[in-house]
Amino acid sequence: MSSNRDIDNLxxxxxxxxxxxxxxxRRAVLHLIAKRDLKLTPLADLMQIVAxxxxxxxxxxxxxxxxxxxxxLSPKRANGLLCVVEDVADLWAMERAGSFKGRYHVLGGxxxxxxxxxxxxxxxxxxxxxxEAEGINEVILALxxxxxxxxxxxxxxxxxxxxxxxxxLAQGVPIGGELDYLDDGTISAALAARKAL
Numbered sequence: 444m445s446s447n448r449d450i451d452n453l454x455x456x457x458x459x460x461x462x463x464x465x466x467x468x469r470r471a472v473l474h475l476i477a478k479r480d481l482k483l484t485p486l487a488d489l490m491q492i493v494a495x496x497x498x499x500x501x502x503x504x505x506x507x508x509x510x511x512x513x514x515x516l517s518p519k520r521a522n523g524l525l526c527v528v529e530d531v532a533d534l535w536a537m538e539r540a541g542s543f544k545g546r547y548h549v550l551g552g553x554x555x556x557x558x559x560x561x562x563x564x565x566x567x568x569x570x571x572x573x574x575e576a577e578g579i580n581e582v583i584l585a586l587x588x589x590x591x592x593x594x595x596x597x598x599x600x601x602x603x604x605x606x607x608x609x610x611x612l613a614q615g616v617p618i619g620g621e622l623d624y625l626d627d628g629t630i631s632a633a634l635a636a637r638k639a640l
Contacts, residue, residue, distance in 0.1 A: 504549030504566055506531050520546050523580035529553055529587055553591035554598055574607055581608040588614055
């Protein structure tokens with residue numbers, strides 16, 4: 444039906460978003476159309492604005508609308524702590540927790556021999572320059588506990604050895620987690636990182 448081509452194309456585009464499949468996209472589009480004035484039009488306007496203004500922070504790689512993000516500009520966060528994350532979603536997750544009060548560095552991925560991603564394709568050289576330029580005391584490697592994440596963490600640790608204090612996030616049993624549902628790697632990490640009561 445040619446009369447539905449634009450709507451079908453919108454559903455198809457929405458279905459490509461993370462967390463949405465064809466059925467969820469169809470429901471979302473129908474909901475937006477039903478609430479056109481309240482939701483669809485304002486959403487379309489905001490998407491145009493974000494498409495025109497969103498950019499990566501020149502310092503850390505966070506996404507915002509200014510050349511340098513608020514986190515990098517905050518004098519309260521210039522405390523010598525730098526948290527290295529894989530992507531912006533990880534940075535935003537850390538910020539949601541509200542526990543970290545330093546600055547960030549977004550790598551833009553992880554090292555991967557299979558995908559031919561080396562240090563130069565990531566923001567590892569920029570990380571090394573930042574540590575020297577900003578007087579960083581401690582680098583927290585907050586990379587995902589995957590093979591590529593751990594490979595990247597080891598590479599960065601080798602590059603920064605004897606230059607700065609290196610730490611990583613603790614790994615193990617999550618709060619509310621049940622041992623029966625955990626994988627072997629998580630249980631092993633939790634045992635290795637055990638602490639006195």
